[in-house]
Amino acid sequence: MASIQKNSKNTAPRVTLPGTQFHRVRKTIQYLCVTVFILLPLSDVMRVDLVRQRFYFFGAELWISEFSIIFFTMMFLWILIAAMAMIYGRFYCGYLCPQMIFSEAANAIEKAIARRVDRKLTDLSPRARRLLTLGPLYVILLPASVFFSFVFVSFFIPPVDLIHRLLSFDIRTAGSLFGVSVTLLTFLDFAFLRQRFCTSICPYGYLQNMLADSHTLQVFFQDESGQCIHCDKCVRACPMGIDIRKSSHQLECTHCAECIDACSGVLGRMGRQTLIHYAWGDAGRSQAEERRWYRRIGFRDGKRIAVLVLLSLYATGIAVVINMRQPVLVRIMPNRITLYTRAPDGSIHNTFRLVATNRGKTDARVTLSLAGLRAAQIVGVPGAITLKPGDELQREFDVAAAGSAVDPGVNRLRILVHVDPGQKDQSLDETFIAPMEAASPATPAARPD
Ligand code: SF4
Ligand code: SF4
Numbered sequence: 001m002a003s004i005q006k007n008s009k010n011t012a013p014r015v016t017l018p019g020t021q022f023h024r025v026r027k028t029i030q031y032l033c034v035t036v037f038i039l040l041p042l043s044d045v046m047r048v049d050l051v052r053q054r055f056y057f058f059g060a061e062l063w064i065s066e067f068s069i070i071f072f073t074m075m076f077l078w079i080l081i082a083a084m085a086m087i088y089g090r091f092y093c094g095y096l097c098p099q100m101i102f103s104e105a106a107n108a109i110e111k112a113i114a115r116r117v118d119r120k121l122t123d124l125s126p127r128a129r130r131l132l133t134l135g136p137l138y139v140i141l142l143p144a145s146v147f148f149s150f151v152f153v154s155f156f157i158p159p160v161d162l163i164h165r166l167l168s169f170d171i172r173t174a175g176s177l178f179g180v181s182v183t184l185l186t187f188l189d190f191a192f193l194r195q196r197f198c199t200s201i202c203p204y205g206y207l208q209n210m211l212a213d214s215h216t217l218q219v220f221f222q223d224e225s226g227q228c229i230h231c232d233k234c235v236r237a238c239p240m241g242i243d244i245r246k247s248s249h250q251l252e253c254t255h256c257a258e259c260i261d262a263c264s265g266v267l268g269r270m271g272r273q274t275l276i277h278y279a280w281g282d283a284g285r286s287q288a289e290e291r292r293w294y295r296r297i298g299f300r301d302g303k304r305i306a307v308l309v310l311l312s313l314y315a316t317g318i319a320v321v322i323n324m325r326q327p328v329l330v331r332i333m334p335n336r337i338t339l340y341t342r343a344p345d346g347s348i349h350n351t352f353r354l355v356a357t358n359r360g361k362t363d364a365r366v367t368l369s370l371a372g373l374r375a376a377q378i379v380g381v382p383g384a385i386t387l388k389p390g391d392e393l394q395r396e397f398d399v400a401a402a403g404s405a406v407d408p409g410v411n412r413l414r415i416l417v418h419v420d421p422g423q424k425d426q427s428l429d430e431t432f433i434a435p436m437e438a439a440s441p442a443t444p445a446a447r448p449d
Contacts, residue, residue, distance in 0.1 A: 041154035327360030
């Protein structure tokens, strides 16, 4: 857990991870993130299936017809990201963002190739050596971009479907064009933009800076007694190419802490402490004596506590709603284009429309029965309908009753829906229309104007 130390000269509360270098911690977290990024589309933890129009969230398969749950779930994720930015600043950019991880990997590959070329081909001009660096780099980045895009697009199109499209060289469907476009953009990004993407295109970078306040975690340079030896190692170590000594509030700073490690390394050899450190915003300076654990992990004012409570309530609400949703959705609507028909045997028929959807993961059996209308029966659907996972059935059926058993005009009935395995029985109140002279077998069917 992070701890806060007070330097004898600096008053800002430092946030350090004892016994570790931030670079090592960051790389470990980044490897974990890449693993999660690659594995996530293979699970139903969080992905969208555009082909089948489904949204998967922690094992729940939400249909597009459940838009309200999807909308509130997406809103929850947005509030969570905003809360993270408010409390931990650009922690996401520096430690979790796939764009940053792959950009840093592209930088590392380029540096490694350039080192080899410079060492082995000393006779060539700098321009020729640069070209000999870029050639192999692009050859490596191309398949890497295809792989990155494949994983990214898998969040929207199932991987098996995607492999099938790749193997059949399908470039005409929208999904395939989407994949080709992402591959091209990814390659251009890793080849030419990399971290410039964060400061020129990425809206989240701007959003994070807007959400920061006087308690947000930030990387801080503090040198009140003039100990900086101006070695510029912090500048050379910065993947964004900035000088943190100028300001802690630079748009480019992703709070990656490479400059902290650089300064610790230089001044540490001289027996001094780093001049750059993590700190809880500007207001943190006056709270260096703070010992309460929740303040040390970032919950440093009422606003943050309120956001935490709101997020907890929101998450609980979503979990309850997802758990309460019925996997099998049955809707029944009367077809009032024809109010009623009379069969040759004299019975009166009302037509209904059945829509049954199995949003669960196992087979379901739907059984309809009637109550409240004497001697009425269902005609046109079997006693039990079997729905496989993902099936949607739309069918019309009749409720038939003897003319002598119903009142003229409007009668009340209930259609009972039983779903196996265990789902709460539904009782749907409906009306049954009979001719005003219901007992007369000679009355013709009524038609609307
Ligand atoms: S200034 Fe420091 S924390 Fe900010 S991006 Fe550069 S190295 Fe990372
Ligand atoms: S690494 Fe430390 S000592 Fe060197 S220039 Fe940066 S802040 Fe100063």
